[in-house]
Amino acid sequence: MPELLSKIPPGMRYHSGREARLRRAIEDRVMSIFNEHNYEEIVTPGLDYYALFERGMGAEAASRAFRFADADGSLLALRPDVTSTLARAAATLFATRTRPLRLCYAANVWRANARSGAEWRREGKHLGCELIGARDESVTRTGSDIEMLSIVAAIIARLDLQDTCRITINNVGIFNGIAARLNLDTEGRERVRRLIDARDSSGVQNFLTAHTDDTQDCAEFGRLVRMTGRDEMFAAGRRIITNEQSVRALDELEAVWRGIASHELNRCFEIDFGDTSELDYYTGTVIKIYIAGAGTRAGNGGRYDDLIKLFGQSETAIGFMFDLDALTDALRKESGVRSQESE
């Protein structure tokens, strides 16, 4: 066969046999949990206007989308993310529906990832859900955060991954408060964000020392971004984080933490002040899901109250998604280990 016919584009692959069956089983289990929580499945367009993703995800994240021109010259993209398409639907198609909207999806996404990176796959499938327009009674509006985290915990339990999974939560307001207090410009903010995200303690400490007088606090904050933990993290955080905005975010995070603890759901959860990725998208709680054997992050999510406003209607929103490839990798290795043990 000529090479042109036999080759497969980089980052694309077939799934077959046991793996294809495992993928199907995982997807069905995750979707059944969304269904049990009254989330309605929505199928969104796989091809959409690039402008939608550019506004929804931010220019940098959207730039990884595969783009091409429609017959009339307008710029199209293969869907790199599902949330933007759902946010638009919430503000348009479902504008008059009773709130809150509980939507879920199992949808393919495409991203032009670098060939050599750990995230080399260019096609993936996201299993996720969004809770839009919930009016939480409590002042700290933690109700929908806790609902989301309990669904995450239910999925982990249903897939029997409790022992090999770690879910971290943080609140982006903590970082935003610190950046505001230091009066950072966009460039400085991005630099310190990257340093924190890379857990570069000494880098963070050096950066902060150049911006404030309190060197003791800088050293402590440098150590803080390197730590993850549970209840004790709040005391550690409050010792050095004192600006009003960050303290409010800490209060909110602690309320969410206590919420999941009171339902005894917090076994796999941890607090991670160093999680500062995708800051411009999220406005409150952020979630990252790590599973052994899955190489890259297995899922993420958070609160994005400003997103739907972009489409004209201002309302609260929170959601998360699991990456089906990562779940499959983790469960395949897991079942491999188990069958070896039973031999």
Next chain:
Amino acid sequence: MPEITIALAKGRMQNQTLELLSRSGIRCDDEALRSRRLSIEDTTGRIRFIFVKPADVPVYVEHGTADCGVCGADVLMESEADVLQPLDLNIARCIIAVARLDRGSEDEMDTEIATVAHRINEAGMLRVATKYPRIARRHFLERGIPVEIIELSGSVELAPVLGLADCIVDLVETGRTLIENGLTTTETIAASSGRFIVNRVSYHLKSDIIAELLDNLAASVAEMNESEIKSTHAENHK
């Protein structure tokens, strides 16, 4: 079965890293170290070390094949790997710099590298020989200087001497190789030193042993820095 795998860069950084680790109580059997095995365990059997080429350390760590690794900041900048860098080990310190032929007194005339580029190469294109194509390209493009990168894998200092390139971007430790080949540094791009890097997933799933390792290593680094300061003081008082 070891609890974690650490990838170490073979070569000059390997011994310094092993010394820091042994200060932290992590030791390897001498015989195993002398052997040519590329994968050995420490004396407790908790940690497995693998020895790989420096540029491959971030690759193993990003993919999670190794949970942690030690390599230079230069390698990290060049690879742009998505890994965590929680600790600067302060070993194998050097700078990444631009260097070109040392033309003595003439140099005082043109400190602006752009004018140098223009004068040397009338096409207005600076030819840069380097082992670090990404770092070099990023550095010059940020300054709006169009460059042609000539990627070499060693003896980069020869390139300007033989006229293959106008300048080089390379690691400079003592500067001796440069001087002996008639080159001089014109710009520092960044400082580099050995970094302890960690895979994003391992950092959370193996947080207990990694946190313990980080604390011990941080203490050893501080101890080492202290003794270094003392010895410099002693030097100065001689």
